[in-house]
Amino acid sequence: MRSVIDIVDLSVEEIDGLIDVASDIIENPKKYSEKCKGKKLATLFFEPSTRTRLSFEAAMIELGGNVIGFSSANSSSASKGESVADTAKVISCYADIIAMRHPLEGAPLVAALNASIPVINAGDGGHKHPTQTLADLLTIKREKGRLNNLTVGFCGDLKYGRTVHSLLGALSRYTGIKVVLISPEELMVPAYVKHDILEKNNMDYVETTDLESALPSLDVLYMTRVQQERFADVEEYERLKDSYILTAEKMEKAKSDTIVLHPLPRVNEISVAIDKDDRACYFKQVLNGKYMRMALILKLLEIREKDDSPFTIDREDFVYSTYKCHNKKCISMVEQELVNIAKPSETDQSVLRCVYCDKKVN
Amino acid sequence: MRSVIDIVDLSVEEIDGLIDVASDIIENPKKYSEKCKGKKLATLFFEPSTRTRLSFEAAMIELGGNVIGFSSANSSSASKGESVADTAKVISCYADIIAMRHPLEGAPLVAALNASIPVINAGDGGHKHPTQTLADLLTIKREKGRLNNLTVGFCGDLKYGRTVHSLLGALSRYTGIKVVLISPEELMVPAYVKHDILEKNNMDYVETTDLESALPSLDVLYMTRVQQERFADVEEYERLKDSYILTAEKMEKAKSDTIVLHPLPRVNEISVAIDKDDRACYFKQVLNGKYMRMALILKLLEIREKDDSPFTIDREDFVYSTYKCHNKKCISMVEQELVNIAKPSETDQSVLRCVYCDKKVN
Amino acid sequence: MRSVIDIVDLSVEEIDGLIDVASDIIENPKKYSEKCKGKKLATLFFEPSTRTRLSFEAAMIELGGNVIGFSSANSSSASKGESVADTAKVISCYADIIAMRHPLEGAPLVAALNASIPVINAGDGGHKHPTQTLADLLTIKREKGRLNNLTVGFCGDLKYGRTVHSLLGALSRYTGIKVVLISPEELMVPAYVKHDILEKNNMDYVETTDLESALPSLDVLYMTRVQQERFADVEEYERLKDSYILTAEKMEKAKSDTIVLHPLPRVNEISVAIDKDDRACYFKQVLNGKYMRMALILKLLEIREKDDSPFTIDREDFVYSTYKCHNKKCISMVEQELVNIAKPSETDQSVLRCVYCDKKVN
Structure with missing residues (x-):
């Protein structure tokens, strides 16, 4: 049996397969509308995340399945001290597949090792969030037509941004990817990411603090938020923050076919005025996230039909x-x-x- | 595309149409049990309201549809600072129609202006709550047989009671309505309501502080709660509160076919002893609310099938x-x-x- | 119409009937997958309980029905002061059957007396929790083949453990039951339980503080948690607590066919190492709880079809x-x-x- 805890749990071939299924769902939604009839998804959200939770729930419902679950730890048995392992064993009696978000790193792995049903990591603290990366990949594929030979800029908080690290990891397995890392010095990509992902895979990358000068070269711009609480010095934050806010003015420097992504929720790092720009793809990314989650749920339930040995x-x-x-x-x-x-x-x-x-x- | 933010967004003809559909649903529930198959309602409740939320959810399920959503802000992305506009855009990727309750006035309008699906206002602070008014209207129609030529008493907090203002607005479009406004001086209907609704439409109205003497004239008595926190002077509250509590004794003064309405939840403003009185219609009102929400969901989804231009x-x-x-x-x-x-x-x-x-x- | 507030609301014949239906569901799940199509269960949880709530929800979904509800009081109208009676009347307009958990004793009874649909008590404070007892009984029946002629040990907090008192009450109606009560002196079975259940029914029972010496005689061991807050003296708790923790070492003293039950959630009173022991049946108990809830929902809805007179x-x-x-x-x-x-x-x-x-x- 398979669970998906990290994006690297899926091979390039499997990711390409999920993209194909998601694309087919987009073309022929009715073909899939009863695929999970009689199946139940459990959404176990030990911390709130509306967007991710509702994406999973919409995905399961569009497959004809049902949903049970909780949306915060205080309405769960966790408040009585139940372990993640026991929760996973109990939920295996009620549902066919689990999507788990947890504030502690590794909790979905513990669940997967104890559940008798597949577990999808829907975010574990600042650690992993593989289905966001699946959403990112489908969006790039559909908007740019390819996942190789692309110049991809990452802007904002590259130090703590798990979605950035995860997408870098996923892209490292495709060819011809050039990476432009745009951030204040305080929030540069950590050494282990450079070492384990960029250098290990011989990826072509540059680092810069200047969004405006980097913009013209990019095929894809992946925005993230620069949060005040990341800075020791408030004045430094105040001085820098506007440089990493994407405005209509800055977008004039980008190519006509650059696409702008953002994992959402956004606060103010992308001006609302850009939403109407055809290059703004962050709401398409939301929709694509739902389709990739549908493809992933389908795949994991299919695998389980054939192989119900425990995840180890x-x-x-x-x-x-x-x-x-x-x-x-x-x-x-x-x-x-x-x-x-x-x-x-x-x-x-x-x-x-x-x-x-x-x-x-x- | 249509959204319903205020009761006046619906014409008298449309309200009559909704009443007809709701009545047909009551007669022939099976005819409607698959009408929304494959459709999803998103209940976005930024503040709790069991009754309203479960009414919408029961409505959608009885139409054969599904429900996703959240029941309080702390289990939503709002706690991460997401704007209402972005939430509306994201949810448009997951659902076919939105019911939104929000503590801030105008939030459902902002959602409607940004969503690509219809939005129903399920209450925005003390401002509007159109589906409660639809429940009130169906109850009056079914119990009294008409929406014109009625003497309607409103009792309690007429200053802050949004359901009172909204029902007054709806009734102002029917003929032969006499209004009796019964409240302590502190909680009288505000000047703008008198001016914009009662006087502008030449409605026949009187104001009084005395429930008992008003009762014998009424066809409909609409009760609301007198809350202590509305009074600057606690003693004044203590002196007054009992006058606005409906008891079996007071009900003896009412006509045999007067109907008693209340938007619920009730605390103590209607004695439990009255629940068994045939004239007590507040639980019928709850049931009617569900049927009117069914009719409204159906209507808005039908309109959207034909016209998916944005709400402006x-x-x-x-x-x-x-x-x-x-x-x-x-x-x-x-x-x-x-x-x-x-x-x-x-x-x-x-x-x-x-x-x-x-x-x-x- | 029937509601189930206490396990003794069900006769032995009815419990045997529920066990038969649950067993048939386990054998032929598809036969039941549309039985509740178009029906709605309302899960009214005024305090959180993931396991119980999701068990009811999974049960209703596996019967083809739908679920509405809330999972904590702060997302319900209770925070606005609505009475349990009014909530029950309102929910009767939305659903076909209620499962209610409430922190106050007797709340589900108040709901049952006011609802026009059946109410199942899903736990009222430390008072009653009949569906847990149904889960216990089905597990004993399926694992041991019988509900009579058994030596049943109860270990841990026998003073406050409502599941213990309830299972004792249920077993008192079967023959040949020997009871071994294993607890620290502070947490012995209360006098009224001894008097009203054990002695009144002439049950064979012994009391002991020693788990290890009691173990070899048991057919069934029902574990519960010894909580620190039950002890006036922390040192006394520290001295005692390990005696009531079930370890692999202690399990060596049990018979090869003794079964271990626990109402869950467990904290540390059963070592995780025992989970792999075939005699550990607490996760089977979880699964059985779902099946008994399915049987009970079916039965109550069937009764209501024939008799919708109020519960009195x-x-x-x-x-x-x-x-x-x-x-x-x-x-x-x-x-x-x-x-x-x-x-x-x-x-x-x-x-x-x-x-x-x-x-x-x-």
């Missing part, structure tokens, strides 16, 4: 229990009787990382 | 951006990049009102 | 209004205009008990 992550080189993760945002800090597991880093075998949150443990 | 409110005499609304409960106080629009008052062209909340801006 | 509890020996209940957790403390009713105790006619919460009133 055992690997020969895993190190059990010797190392303890010290990341306060990791599920291993609170989950009862969880086995500590460390894995060697892909780029440096001497570095061990927690399997739940990917942070170094040695 | 442009009018030649609108004044843009010069005036800013200062009503703290108006959506224009918080919504990003919202265009300020003022409209001349219908009764006095020199008075300009905010299009979102109807408050004076000059 | 009048009895000749009831005493009205003279006695007032002083239990702070009783719904009678807050519900408006509720008639106080006392009933003579079954075992001692001179003792009067509140009909809502069963506490003594004289």
